[in-house]
Amino acid sequence: MITKEKRDLVYQHYSEGSFDRLSMMFDSYMAADWLDYVDQAGRLIHMEVLSLYIEVSLLAGSVHRVESELFPLLQELYKRSTEHYVYEYESVARQLFEITEGIVMALQDPCDGYDVMQQIGSLLDREQEKIQPEMYIRAIYYMTLANIKExxxxxxxxxLQKRPSTKSSYWDEKLKDMEAWLGEHSLLYADVMQFPSRKRAALLQLTRMNSWIGDVAISPDGSLGAVMDFSGxxxxxxxxxxxxxxVLTDYEAFxxxxxxxxxxxxxxxxxxFLAVGMAVGLVAVVDIQRLEFAREFRYPGLDWEQLISNAYYEEYTHxxxxxxxxxxLIIPTARSYDPQGDDGFPIPAEYGTFYVLNFVTGDLIFKHTYSDRKITASAFSPDERFLAIGLAGKEVELWDIERGQPVIFRSDFVWLAWTHRMGMNQTLAFTHNSEWLVYATHNSEIRAVHVAGHHSDVIRPLGKPYVCSAIAMDSQDRVLMALCNYSSTSQLHRWGMGDKKTEAVCTLDHSRDIHQIIIDETRNQLWLLDETTAELRDYxxxxxxxxxNPYYWFYTRxxxxxxxxxxxxxxxxxxGYQDHARIGFFEQIQEVEYGS
Structure with missing residues (x-):
């Protein structure tokens, strides 16, 4: 049984960095020794000491023993706390277990930094006022280490700059050394890119804006980047x-x-050219050669007073x-909708209207307004002959651009029942030869429509309660689709139109609502983007x-x-994260190693 006095000695060795002494105290302990305590206060003491012993064992390289023996013992001690609940001990026991689990993750090779942020960071987010100072320092150090490994x-x-003060001279010096090491490495994109042969971090700061960022873009050839914030x-x-x-400020007043x-x-x-879709149906175009705004397209939209009465928010022009x-293609729209604030009026006509223009001349080719309908998806066919329009929970129409007339009509388009998905979504797509239009239906199905009408529609069920939240086509015209389910994990499926059913590709974390799918088969890349996360997978x-995922960079909800x-x-x-514009690298990364 470990006494309070012995625990205090353990903390003294730990704060001094005397890990060998700490380790020697417990190297001979068996499972029965760790589980030998009198009451819940004793169990908590055993958890405290075992947590520190696990940490120093990992630092000494005893990974196998930690994974096979020590961490399961900590799990058993924690399990016993939930079986014999005592309020005054429960919070500390949970903190100890979650932080220790995060430390184990941080010291793994390879280390998944986001798992560490999710494990430790979410604990700090929930219980920052309750957590003990010694435990807080450990949390900061290992989250920092995980960031460095990433x-x-x-x-x-x-x-590190937000860390609290510590009474431990060892840890104070250790954290200062780590901060000094970080300070020796330039974190600015402009500085690092001048010396491409040097090792660099996987994420660099490009600039900071006046306010939070609204959107970012990279030119097709990759030579230019653009970022715009909410100050205009x-x-x-x-x-x-x-x-x-x-730096263009023409629309700050707007x-x-x-x-x-x-x-x-x-x-x-x-x-x-760079097209900028702003509020109230305004699209401004930047001439890249001249580096200035060159022309505008203005069509009716809702001003901010009208937005509130119609329960729409975050208006922009797609x-x-x-x-x-x-x-x-220009479509005034709004990203968010609050059904509880709806005053009962029909959907604004502005949000059911689209405009097709000749970009070179600026001439309007045709426009159309749907009555009491909200446009939520659109796509040009690759051969530029057709335009597909999807109306939330209602119809899909295929338009002949040259004639300005609809040629195909279906009445089962998907409705994504999320208040933040009322803008434009990636829920329809053309095959590369422009012969088929594929879209998600509101019946938990995927439907393929032959553009020329020579073949019957092909329909495949997805299985309720799954909803298709995004669609993309690969080079073989196979449909890749993200299936979201509120009550369980989301999935990624693939379907060729000759297949009798869809093929499950992978299961995604939690009930993720994927917004966009990008496929680059040349580089074997699959990108999945949702509201917070950009994820790169092997296709x-x-x-x-x-x-x-900036959500875990600063672990803020x-x-x-x-x-x-x-x-x-x-x-x-x-x-684009808050007011930070950053560049990340995912190919041929030369990671900077801590201590190098």
Whole structure:
């Protein structure tokens, strides 16, 4: 049985960094010794000591013993606390168990930094005021270490700078050394890219904006990056070295007046123009050669006073280009909807209207308004002959662009029953030869419609209560679809139109609502994007390779949405997080190792 006096000696050795002495005290302990206690207070003492012993054992390289013997003993002690619940001990017991589990994760090789953030960070998020100072220092150190192993030196440094003071001279010196090491490595993209042969972190700071970021974009050739915030400031960068090319503030007054909280940035296919979709049906176009706003398209939208009465929020204008850039599609819309605030009026006509223009001349080719309908999906066919429009929970229409007439109509389009998914969604797509339109239905099905009408529709059930939240086509015109289920884990399925049923590709974490799927078969990459996370997987076997999720960088539940732009050829991901614009790397990474 471990006494209070013995525990105090253990803490003394630990705070002094005398890990050998601490280890020698318990190397001969058997399972029965760890489980030998009198009451719940004694059980907690055993948990405290075992947690520290597990940590020093891992640092000494005894990974197998920890995984096979010591950590299961800690689990058993924790389990006994839940069976014999005593309130005054329960919180500390849970903290000990969760932090120790996070430490085990952090010292694994390879280390999944996001698992560590989720394990330890969420505990700090929940119980920051209750956690003991010694335990808090351990949590900060190992979350920082996990960030370093992931190559995220930016947030490693941020965590250390927020650390509390400690009475332990050993840990105080250790944390100062770690902070000094981080300070020796440049974390700015512009600095690091000047010396490409040097080792670099996997995440670098490009710039900070005046306010939170609305959207980011990378040009098709990967040479330029664009970022715009909610103050209306737009910055353009050269991706080769991070050089700031222009800061455009033409629409700052407009953003302030409309209390804008969303924006869309889209480069034209040739990279010569950047379309900026703002509130109230406004699209402004930047001429990249001149680095200035060159023209505008203005169509009716809702101003911020009208948004509130109609229960819509975060208005912006969806804008997209056809494959060659000949056409531009404009749809005033809003990202969020609050059904409890709905005053009973029909869906605003502005949100059921789309405009197709000749981008070169600026001429309106045709427009159409749907009565009491909300447009939530659109796609140009690859051959630029057709435009597909999806109306939330209602119809799908296929339009002949040249004639400005609908040619196909179906009445079972999907409705994503989330208040934050009322903007534009990736729930319909064309095959590469433009012969088939594939979309998600509100009956938990996937439907393929032959554009020329020469073949019957092909329908495949997905199985209720799954809802298809995103669709993409690979080079063989197989449909990759994300299936979301509120009550269980989400899944990724693949389906070829000749197949009798869909094929399960992988199970995703939790009930994830995937917004976008990107496939790059040339580089064997599969990208899954949701509201918070960008995840890179191996397309051939669906194995997760890397993940970017600012939600866990600072373990804050208050930031739930981020902006991403991906350029596979460059091996870069552009991340907009709060007011930070960052560049992440996912190919040929030369990680900076702690102590190197």
């Amino acid at each position: 190559g995220n030196l930016l947030d490693a440094l941020a965590k 400031q737009l910055k353009l960068f050269r991706m080769q070295d991070g050089m700031e090319l222009a 953003f302030l007046e409309e209390k804008a909280m969303h924006v869309r940035l889209v480069f034209s296919p040739d990279g010569q 804008v997209s280009f056809s494959a060659s850039g000949q056409y531009i 051939s076997n669906s194995r997760r390779l890397r993940m970017w 208050g930031v739930l949405r981020h902006s991403y732009a991906i350029h596979s050829k460059n091996g870069q991901i552009f991340v």
